[in-house]
Amino acid sequence: MHKYRQKTFIRSTLLLMFSFFFTVSILAGPAHGQLHPEFDEEQYQERYEKALVLEIKDKSVKEIEALQGNIVEQEVKVRMLDGADKGKILTAINTLSGSAGFDMHLSPGDKVVIYIAEFTPADGGEAVKTIYVSDRVRSPALLWIVGVFAGLLLLIGRWQGAKALFGLGITILGIYKVLLPGLIAGKSPLPLTVIVLIVVTLITMICIAGFSRKALAATLGTLGGLIVAGWLAYIFGDLAQLSGLATEEERMLVYVENLNLDMRGLLFSGILIGAVGAIMDVTMSVASAISEIKRANPEMNTAELVAAGMNVGRDIMGTMANTLILAYTGGAMPFMLLFMVYEMEPLRIVNWELIVTEIIRALVGSIALIISVPITAVIAGWLTATRKV
Template sequence: LVAGFMAALLLVGGLTGAKALFTLGVTGLAIAYALLPALIRGYDPIIVTVLVSTAITIITIAAVGGVSRKALTAIIGTTSGVLIAGLIALAVGSAARLTGFGTEEAAMLLYIPQEIQFDFRRLLFSGMIIGALGAVMDVAMSVASSMEEVTLARPRITQGQLLQSGLRVGRDVMGTMSNTLILAYTGGAIPLLLLFMAYGTPMIQMVNFDHIATEVVKAFAGSIGLIAAIPITAITGSRLLKPSE
């Protein structure tokens, strides 16, 4: 299956597909050799995740889009959107009193031999940041790329027109990518949702279970970060890609 995925990526994407494979490898290495070891040593989960996410964003976008104003535009949009998603998740999750013990794996961390005192709430929010990163990066890169193409096709376009063009593209992407995040998180909770439905659990009671509430916060915080990345990317692109009228 992995070989098939790699072959399809190279066959369809060519050089861009090869770059995508490279960035996928970098992401895996960053998580395996930077993020997880730092967390297991007891470093602050949110700070570590923000730093690793920023590094992944810079390397991925620079590899795919090159070192350019387009790449810088997408990087600024992505990091801003992910930070907004993380802040919203932190604020709402704290207000909702999410514990971070929504899964058995989280509870099992209490008994690991390293005897680390994890802050499970911050660990939960760091997972939300990582979960939103891919979708936000996709949106920011799509908007930045489209704006660059517009400037190449219409060299005399004004900053205002370029901004509106970026926003229009962003709105189209937003309609599908918001669904992507929500459906992805819903898919992971389908067995539990079916269990609640089988026993006739009221909706208000269902969403107040820690696991379900966590998935709801993940989905909507990530979607808000994704939405916020669109105007930030468009505004940044209108300044960087068209520095003067």
């Protein structure tokens, strides 16, 4: 009877947490604001469609003194592969300015994304259509790598891999259906992000470990790590006077019409999202280790289980902290090369907001990861010690 009550308590606690956070996240969610000025969709339409390049020829060369060079406009004949114009042969414009990273040097047989803007005058006159080559078609490569990832996860992980894919799907839905719409609607970024991440964590843990002490301990450990990460992000972001406008993308958001975002809050939210994956990894590893140790030695008490969990956690935290630092360093490689090439002064580097932001992002995540180890070890040790094997 005692064991049954414990199971009921654990399941009720997990279900209560899930229901609470899910309800609050839904209440905090959508209500999309209108970001663009109104226009008559019947008069102006724009769309992106895939096409196959058939023929290319230079149309004109324009001299641009400010760029000290020429801009070449190419006529590109394409066969549309989808959309309203599927099967039609159209002519698109491709512009070459001599700028690496912007120019697309096309060849017949290439697949491209075509931008089509069509305007129909209000008086019913002939529609005016402009067609440009927007980008190369890269989605097939993306689909292949996603397929390899999912296939290996299912092949090696089997049922656990399938549950991991389900948890990943929930994570994507939580971000794109709750978090982002909530931010657009003007909700406070930090509380909303914490709520969404806790819901995602809880569902993921239940998928992996079921309604168990292990799932509860890992969830509570992750919650503790997130609270620490949020607090540290806020404190040190304030001390470093971070504005949340260090990157070009962040500054672009400021000028979007009818979009009122808390950019500093958005920065702190990004720090939490970047850290939660590693925190979940550590907390589940510690909780699982304690569960298996208890199974192997049923006589161990709470203090011994906590100590064993801490030993496992110390081994994990060293590699995971390194993983976080290396992940952020990998993203900043171009900047690091620029610093060395131009021999920038250290004083300039360590006070540049973009660099300070990334350093704080990496260290806040690492500290939260470290703190989550003892939190999880204590909770898992206490919950597991009462289990009868």
